[in-house]
């Protein structure tokens with residue numbers, strides 16, 4: 001939490017504290033003035049003094065109000081600005097993450113940290129300026145000023161301080177951990193709720209509604225139970241403290257009454273002491289609130305720091321080397337996912353030249369997507385190297401590397417916006433004619449033309465308003481409109497019918513004839529047309545050659561062709 005406070009703007013922070021002191025100082029001074037008004041003005045019938053004192057009190061009250069308003073305004077500004085900065089910083093940091101860091105956190109955790117955790121920290125900062133400083137001033141100031149009025153009246157307050165300290169300790173010891181637990185249960189509830197919404201079709205398809213509902217219900221029950229336990233502690237201690245302070249007020253009246261009867265004390269002092277008892281009670285109430293919110297803020301601040309302090313596994317080299325893509329080579333490349341027992345790829349070597357197409361074939365989980373994702377450096381290899389035009393990709397500036405490469409992921413990833421905005425992502429400034437040409441090449445022009453808004457037709461998040469095949473075609477269009485040297489397609493044709501697949505492949509051949517193309521292919525029609533095929537078997541290169549060579553020499557390739565019923569298609 002301290003690291004978060006270090007970020008606050010110093011001038012505004014000091015101003016907020018100064019105005020808070022002004023507010024509380026004036027509020028504390030008012031009962032003191034009132035004591036004088038009662039004893040020297042009302043009791044003595046001195047109207048001149050009453051007017052004078054009344055005017056002073058009005059002025060002090062106005063100052064207190066001004067202090068409170070300015071404090072609230074500045075505290076609010078500081079807190080909301082901090083929230084804005086944290087959200088922006090988290091977003092920027094997350095954008096710089098490689099897939100290793102994304103895999104470590106997961107999407108829903110990152111979303112919770114950028115929303116609810118930032119809000120928690122924001123609330124703590126606001127509460128700090130409004131209440132955390134204010135409550136000790138009310139507590140200590142109230143007792144001191146009562147002492148100044150009459151030491152005998154301060155005795156009941158002094159007597160209740162140990163009880164209040166005990167209550168605060170009990171709340172901190174027992175209620176605060178419960179509030180911390182509530183925070184993590186809330187995270188889990190969010191996660192389950194999000195999974196329930198995003199995976200609703202899968203859940204229904206497998207008739208898992210009951211199981212998932214049970215998981216949610218159990219967590220929800222834990223959350224409610226914890227909230228009730230925390231609430232119970234609070235509901236015992238808060239009234240108890242109110243009772244203790246009320247007893248102190250009663251004691252003040254009793255001591256004051258006796259002293260007044262004996263002629264040793266003035267009525268005004270008793271009235272002021274009673275006002276202080278109300279302020280002390282308020283101070284304690286605010287302190288309790290802060291005690292509860294502070295640990296939640298601490299947890300959230302830690303979770304935010306975890307994201308912001310995550311070291312990036314991919315760094316740009318200090319002395320980057322330029323690269324022109326005349327060839328793409330894998331030289332003895334091995335790679336394991338963090339925490340995985342076995343490497344996803346072992347000792348892979350091959351070279352693809354300009355104007356050539358390399359197809360990657362293999363069974364499920366054999367490492368095809370992994371191989372592709374190493375080229376734009378979504379992950380770094382653990383041994384060996386990937387070279388573009390002879391330069392190790394780790395020696396290039398990441399941005400330069402990504403300009404050389406155009407990539408279609410396995411899962412069609414369209415962004416919310418329009419067809420046009422999705423295509424312009426890859427080539428900003430492209431005109432209508434160019435956009436339609438690329439849609440033609442990707443066999444997407446026909447269905448886009450049928451939409452009333454054409455290129456400006458809306459695209460929902462993830463392309464949810466298009467079919468799987470349409471999404472793939474739009475993604476292919478976005479990949480090929482980018483001017484790059486290396487084009488990567490991860491199983492990008494799987495949802496296309498054979499006719500469309502052949503048509504798209506035909507136009508890719510024309511459009512990308514002088515480029516390097518690497519594609520993960522499931523169909524023999526695709527692999528057969530490639531200049532070279534790399535066959536993967538459990539992360540190992542089990543064959544490298546043309547379709548005909550591999551049919552002759554590679555049992556693994558033959559098996560893939562046979563098992564997937566490719567023989568007739570390939571023939």
Ligand SMILES: Nc1ncnc2c1ncn2[C@@H]1O[C@H](COP(=O)(O)OP(=O)(O)OP(=O)(O)O)[C@@H](O)[C@H]1O
Pocket residue numbers: 103337338340344362363364365366367368369370371410
């Ligand atoms: N993010 C990840 N974290 C840990 N292991 C992973 C991750 N992604 C993939 N793997 C593992 O790495 C291996 C290779 O996965 P990869 O996705 O590259 O296979 P693939 O050949 O593309 O499979 P498919 O044809 O089903 O898409 C698999 O054993 C998989 O379980």
